[in-house]
Amino acid sequence: MTDQLTVRCVLMRGGTSKGLYFHGADLPAPGAARDALLVRLMGSPDPLQIDGLGGSRPITSKLAIVAPSTRDDADVDYTFGQVDIDRAVVGYSGNCGNISAGVGPFAIDEGLVDAVEGVTPVRIHNTNTGAVMTAHVPVRDGKARVVGDFAVPGVPGTGAEIVMDWSGTVGAKTGALLPTGSPVDDITLENGSAVRATICDAANPCVWVPAADLGLDGSEVDFSETLLDVVREIRGKAAALFGLCTDWHRVDDESPGLPMVGLVAPPGDYCTLTGTTAEAGDMDLRVRLIFMNRLHESIAGTASVCLAAASRIPGSVVGPVATRRRTDTLLIGHPSGITPARVAAQEVGEPPHVSFELLGFSRTARRLMDGVVYYPRSVQ
Incomplete structure (x- = not known):
């Protein structure tokens, strides 16, 4: 032709x-x-x-x-x-x-x-x-x-x-599981309010924020443009903290995909995007992931790995909202249902006080x- x-x-x-x-x-x-x-x-x-x-x-x-x-x-x-x-x-x-x-x-x-x-x-x-x-x-x-x-x-x-083992990806982007060195960082927004965040790098860097800090329940399946703008600001300011962008306003130009932001909440019943009911007893926590400034329909595979890692970090914002039904699995409730992530961790004496023998998930x-x-x- x-x-x-x-x-x-x-x-x-x-x-x-x-x-x-x-x-x-x-x-x-x-x-x-x-x-x-x-x-x-x-x-x-x-x-x-x-x-x-x-x-x-x-x-x-x-x-x-x-x-x-x-x-x-x-x-x-x-x-x-x-x-x-x-x-x-x-x-x-x-x-x-x-x-x-x-x-x-x-x-x-x-x-x-x-x-x-x-x-x-x-x-x-x-x-x-x-x-x-x-x-x-x-x-x-x-x-x-x-x-x-x-x-x-x-x-x-x-x-x-297909079983995917990601245990070799801790710190792959930034060189550390906790890029800022702290299990919790306070991010001050332009309106003067502050949110707590765990910035974690496993598989991909993600920023985990309690949904309650943004006035959310954690079961939402639709976000307003105003809320997405707030999440973009959180993403930009977190990215600037560990060098993924020079100024938070430029995060979409300098680092359009990373970090992702996830809003975490304790288990709770909710209606999925397909109309079924996800029951609190079948999950360890709820998460709503924002990717490319949009609500993710489920959860990115790398984000599930990062969330599993963050759930085992002492002092993170994820640990207090997550139950633990099985020691080697995190059951993640997201808009499309419940997905397991595999995690085998042990506490160690040096920061970040955790090491991983297994981090991964299964996909088709x-x-x-x-x-x-x-x-x-x-x-x-």
Whole structure:
């Protein structure tokens, strides 16, 4: 076709996200040319992404670039990209747990990793953070399994369970579990009020704030623009505290995806986005996660890891609102239901007074389409 060019692409669902998966060799080298191509493929900037493959929401405007690893301790290198919807920007400031869940099956099915019948461990080096995680991918007849009985709230039906171990990602972005050195920081807002926050870096940096500090119950599934502006201010001021932006007003430009902000509350009954009832007795706490200045429909995989870690930090704002039904699991109530995160922790004498033997979660993934995606020749 004279007006358009093509690039190989796989469209996959990973957890509660959906994204484009590429071989690194099929794309331009990192830089402006590659970003321009990725933005055009997704259809940004446009609220509907109508002229691209994006789905008009942050959870469907993601991508993964995968290649054989350059490290001895990893099988593949994986770069995560978050494509802005309203701006021609690709963010590489962190990782996505849901999209990460699709990297192992992609690597196996594309022949980047030799399949081992039963379960194939795939060591994934995330280039965004420098950390290595391991995906334990179920395999049948040399391909990643899709059919199974594991359910992920926010995803219709069930699938084959992929166990993700993120214990090697503590401090991956900032170098410390507690980037400010404190389990609680007071963040003063422009209106003079203050909120308590635990700023934690495990999988991805997140800011955890008691929902009650913002006058919320913790069961909300819709936030006003006024409240989202307050959360953006909290996010910006937290980001400035540990160097992700130079000024809190510039957080959307300098660090559009991170940190995420989660509003935490004790267990309570609420109606999910699908109309079912999430019962207090089935969860350890409630959380409402704000991602890319929008309420997340469920909870990001990396945020669930970070929340599990924060729940075990002595003195954090998360511990007092969380019950503990099982020592190695945190049951997280979010807008789409209840999701478990795995955490095995022990107290230690030195700050932050906790260490982790296990941090992770389980997800499902499914290849939806593969082939070539078209883009105008003028993008070159």
